Amino acid sequence: MTKESDGYVRALARGLAAVEALGRPPGRHTLAEVAFATELNRATARRVLATLVSLGYCELSGRYYSLRPRALGLGMSYLSTLPFWGHAQAVLEDLRNELAESCALAVLDGTEIVYILRAPARRILAGNLGIGSRLPAHLVSLGRVLLAGQTQASLDAYLTAAELTKRTDRTISDPETLRAELAKVAQSGFAWVDGELDPAICGLAVPVRDGKGRLLAAISVNTISGSLTEAVAKERFLVPLRRAAQEMRLRSPGGD
Structure with missing residues (x-):
């Protein structure tokens, strides 16, 4: 499926990309770092990260975002299958x-x-x-x-x-x-x-x-x-x- 397909959900793709970016060393990243890693502009990256914070997948401490334990469930869902x-x-x-x-x-x-x-x-x-x-x-x-x-x-x-x-x-x-x-x-x-x-x-x-x-x-x-x-x-x-x-x-x- 291409990004231009009607079945492609861009917001979901951006959210998953942000989760992957936050999982890279050193495990805590600024908004600018996440935006660069996901190739999103800062405004879009900020909205994606705010959504992940509200859902409990990551947290913000000062300038840095980091994953929370709930994100582990994404990988465990695969392993359990x-x-x-x-x-x-x-x-x-x-x-x-x-x-x-x-x-x-x-x-x-x-x-x-x-x-x-x-x-x-x-x-x-x-x-x-x-x-x-x-x-x-x-x-x-x-x-x-x-x-x-x-x-x-x-x-x-x-x-x-x-x-x-x-x-x-x-x-x-x-x-x-x-x-x-x-x-x-x-x-x-x-x-x-x-x-x-x-x-x-x-x-x-x-x-x-x-x-x-x-x-x-x-x-x-x-x-x-x-x-x-x-x-x-x-x-x-x-x-x-x-x-x-x-x-x-x-x-x-x-x-x-």
Whole structure:
């Protein structure tokens, strides 16, 4: 749906854009900052923010606006619709405890992955990542698994829209090379990515599916790059990862 469509509600779009802007670090923003982030003029941004204050989604303290706890309900509404959400935390924590490595669960949103759960190990990796954090899909094992499960049309659209940013000297940034890599992931059922987002981090991921085989999410184990090879990672992590994914599937409605 385009912004010119009769079904497009501009006021709602502006309100959601303001909520997203307020959720960015450092978590408190002036009217001018919100106006700039949402590409609204100050008068419009002021009305949008005043509405959000009156509805209890944000508050004004001095010059600064910040979100209130009610805004958390917007994200939780999505999480509660996921068929595996009710038990995914326990499954992920059990996996983390078994492997003594950081584990994560993510979904695909456009050209990015969004973390919906994360269970860090004691040797914290990228500790600033949490629920709702985003990363470019092509850079991490979670994203490779999710991209490999897309239809050909969806993958073509992704490769057209995505900026395949090169973060390290190991990052795959060529569309056709990435396409070939995703074909391997689709065939093997797992993705291994080493040092493409951060030279110090590597990860192994597998898909999480529902009872009908539809791709819902991806689950990963992440550790320090150089601490093990792909072969060792597969030997140590692949069976536990697949077992965790299957446990989420079996506990989902219609997962038998």
